[in-house]
Amino acid sequence: MNAARRIVTSGPENSETPLEHVPSWVTPNRLFFVRNHFEPPAAGEARAWELNLEGLVTRPGRWTLAQLEAMPQHSVFATVECAGNGRSFLKEKAAGVQWGAGAIGHAEWTGVRLRDLLEPAGVKAAATEVIFEGADHGEEDGHQMNFSRSLPLEKALHPDTLVALRMNGEPLEPNHGAPLRLFVPGWYGVASVKWLRTMRVTDQPYQGYFQTKKYAIIRDGRRQPLGPGSVKSEVLTPPAGAAVGAGTLRIAGVAWAGEAGVSRVDVSTDGGRTWQAAHLKGIDQPYSWRQWEALWTVTAPGDYEILSRAHSGRGESQPFDYNPDNLGYLINVVRPISVRVKPGTNSQAEFADPRTWSLYMEAYAEENRRRPLDVQLAFTAGDGI
Numbered sequence: 189m190n191a192a193r194r195i196v197t198s199g200p201e202n203s204e205t206p207l208e209h210v211p212s213w214v215t216p217n218r219l220f221f222v223r224n225h226f227e228p229p230a231a232g233e234a235r236a237w238e239l240n241l242e243g244l245v246t247r248p249g250r251w252t253l254a255q256l257e258a259m260p261q262h263s264v265f266a267t268v269e270c271a272g273n274g275r276s277f278l279k280e281k282a283a284g285v286q287w288g289a290g291a292i293g294h295a296e297w298t299g300v301r302l303r304d305l306l307e308p309a310g311v312k313a314a315a316t317e318v319i320f321e322g323a324d325h326g327e328e329d330g331h332q333m334n335f336s337r338s339l340p341l342e343k344a345l346h347p348d349t350l351v352a353l354r355m356n357g358e359p360l361e362p363n364h365g366a367p368l369r370l371f372v373p374g375w376y377g378v379a380s381v382k383w384l385r386t387m388r389v390t391d392q393p394y395q396g397y398f399q400t401k402k403y404a405i406i407r408d409g410r411r412q413p414l415g416p417g418s419v420k421s422e423v424l425t426p427p428a429g430a431a432v433g434a435g436t437l438r439i440a441g442v443a444w445a446g447e448a449g450v451s452r453v454d455v456s457t458d459g460g461r462t463w464q465a466a467h468l469k470g471i472d473q474p475y476s477w478r479q480w481e482a483l484w485t486v487t488a489p490g491d492y493e494i495l496s497r498a499h500s501g502r503g504e505s506q507p508f509d510y511n512p513d514n515l516g517y518l519i520n521v522v523r524p525i526s527v528r529v530k531p532g533t534n535s536q537a538e539f540a541d542p543r544t545w546s547l548y549m550e551a552y553a554e555e556n557r558r559r560p561l562d563v564q565l566a567f568t569a570g571d572g573i
């Protein structure tokens with residue numbers, strides 16, 4: 189299959205993961221969505237990269253790529269979602285990149301624990317956050333700026349927060365932040381500053397553009413920067429708009445909940461009137477999306493609306509209505525997808541026995557875990573999926 193990232197805007201590239209073509213647990217790097225506010229720094233810059241640490245530390249630091257590579261490496265699997273993912277589905281149009289469902293991906297991130305850089309530097313007692321600045325720059329709102337964002341000190345010191353050098357075992361690609369990026373598992377993608385150049389420890393709430401003007405939502409009557417990801421799910425198969433034969437069909441997708449786990453996914457095939465609990469399948473890890481499946485026996489041809497609704501281990505559920513205080517971000521509303529059932533039977537008879545199907549899915553998840561990661565994974569053949 190010749191799947192490629194789906195370009196939403198170019199110059200700079202903003203492109204989606206072609207989700208319906210990669211229903212694998214790990215998203216191959218070349219298909220992983222790209223969210224660039226500015227053009228990536230020139231490739232030549234990456235060769236003599238230096239990462240700086242300044243601000244409220246006793247010993248400011250400076251590391252070359254080779255020094256970082258020589259330090260102990262830590263890996264974490266995590267889903268990354270852009271906070272604007274799904275914006276094009278909003279009924280009230282919101283400004284910004286008009287993403288479909290694919291501003292999301294799941295990968296293994298490897299690098300140095302940020303705290304292994306911060307702690308030896310002697311973070312001063314007054315410190316509350318760390319500002320991260322990328323090497324990319326350009327004009328926004330009439331001002332020249334670099335991309336920058338801050339993180340509360342507590343999350344910066346979390347053992348899974350990384351200065352990442354690798355993605356799915358490969359050195360980072362230019363579009364994903366080569367040669368190094370911050371990686372903040374469980375948070376919206378905006379926190380994971382690419383082409384990371386400078387880290388500044390501070391005792392003030394950061395007022396940067398991408399902190400307060402963009403990627404902020406209204407809570408308790410005031411603008412607050414977006415942080416941890418929200419609970420959400422996506423139907424991957426059958427894809428929206430598909431025409432399928434009648435019989436027993438497999439509805440499958442993914443669900444994620446930021447720092448929390450997914451506790452349940454409910455599925456409706458009648459526009460939300462009735463629901464069944466999906467089976468949660470495959471690998472269950474913090475920060476990672478969870479695969480889910482449900483069987484649907486349908487006899488009458490016609491148009492159907494399929495919905496999935498995920499619940500998090502922290503008791504949050506996907507809402508049915510979009511909160512306008514989310515200002516065009518945090519779009520985790522339950523979204524119906526339309527599927528047409530044609531006259532005639534589909535060819536998925538092997539999935540009619542839930543036990544066979546369940547064993548198949550487990551084997552599939554296991555296999556994906558062991559496979560070289562940057563390969564195209566094909567799902568099963570099936571009628572209309």
Ligand SMILES: Nc1nc2c(c(=O)[nH]1)N[C@H]1C(S)=C(S)[C@@H](COP(=O)(O)O)O[C@H]1N2
Pocket residue numbers: 220221222223224225226268269270271321322323324335363364365376377378379380381382383
């Ligand atoms: N330096 C820099 N870092 C950045 C961005 C950017 O434009 N510049 N975009 C952010 C946003 S909004 C997202 S969603 C993620 C996307 O990461 P990806 O392009 O590797 O998928 O990177 C974040 N880090």
Ligand SMILES: [Mo]
Pocket residue numbers: 223269270271272377378
């Ligand atoms: Mo984003």
